[in-house]
Amino acid sequence: MNSRQSLSYLNYDAYLLHRQWMKQAIALANEAGKAGEIPVGAIIVDERGNLLTESANRKQRDGDPTAHAEILAIREACKVKQNYYLKNCTLYVTLEPCPMCAGAIIQARLSLLVYGASDPKTGAIRTVTNLPDSACSFHRLSVIAGIRESECRQQLQAWFANRRN
Numbered sequence: 001m002n003s004r005q006s007l008s009y010l011n012y013d014a015y016l017l018h019r020q021w022m023k024q025a026i027a028l029a030n031e032a033g034k035a036g037e038i039p040v041g042a043i044i045v046d047e048r049g050n051l052l053t054e055s056a057n058r059k060q061r062d063g064d065p066t067a068h069a070e071i072l073a074i075r076e077a078c079k080v081k082q083n084y085y086l087k088n089c090t091l092y093v094t095l096e097p098c099p100m101c102a103g104a105i106i107q108a109r110l111s112l113l114v115y116g117a118s119d120p121k122t123g124a125i126r127t128v129t130n131l132p133d134s135a136c137s138f139h140r141l142s143v144i145a146g147i148r149e150s151e152c153r154q155q156l157q158a159w160f161a162n163r164r165n
Contacts, residue, residue: 015147018114021045021092022148024054026116026155028069029094032056033159040095040156042069044077044110047088052077069093070101074108085109094152096123096145102131106139114144116152 021043028041037057044052055072059065070093078084090112097105097115102124105113118127125132125143132141 017049018092018144018147021090022094022114022116022152025092025094026148026151028054028056029152029155032058032069033155036060038156039159040069040093042073042091042093044073044086045090045092046081047111052080052089066100068098068101070097071104074104074110078108087111090114092147094148095119095156096125096127098122099124099129099131105141106132106137109139110141112142112144114147116146116148117156118145118149 025041025043028043029039030041032041033039037060039057041054041056043054046052053073053076055069055076057069058067058072061067070091073091074086077086077089081089084107086108088111091105091110092114094116096117096119097113098119099122113125113132115125120127122128124130126145131137132139132143
C-alpha cells in the first residue's frame, strides 16, 4: 500500500480506533469554536496508543497566525517526547492541514495523519496540493482521510454560517 490509504484498506478495529480519537478532536474543535476560533481540533497519539497531547486553534486568542491546532499539538508532543521527531506517532485533526501545518508535519516526521474534512481552499495534503507526496518532501507520510468527515464538515459549516449571521 502506498502512502495514501483509503478507508477500504483499514481493518475494522483500526477504523473504530480512528473514529474514537477523531471524536475527541471534534470535541476540542467545538470548544475552540465557542471561544471564537475556527473550530479545528488536533490530537497526537504515540505508538502505543497513548495520548501525547491535544489542542485546538488559538490564532485569535493568542494573536498568533501560527497557532493552528496542528502546530500547537506538534510543539507540545515534541516537549513531551523530548525530541523534535515524532516517528511512530499519529496526528488526528478535524480539517485537512494547510501548507504551513503540512510542512510542520513533514518536519516532525509524524508516521500517520488522520483527518476528517477536506479543505477546498488551503488543503495541502490532497485537495489543493499534496506536499507529503511531492518532490519537496523528504519524508513519506501515511494519510487516512475522511474519518468522521461529515461531522467535521458540518461543524465547520455551522460555525461559519453562525459567524455570517
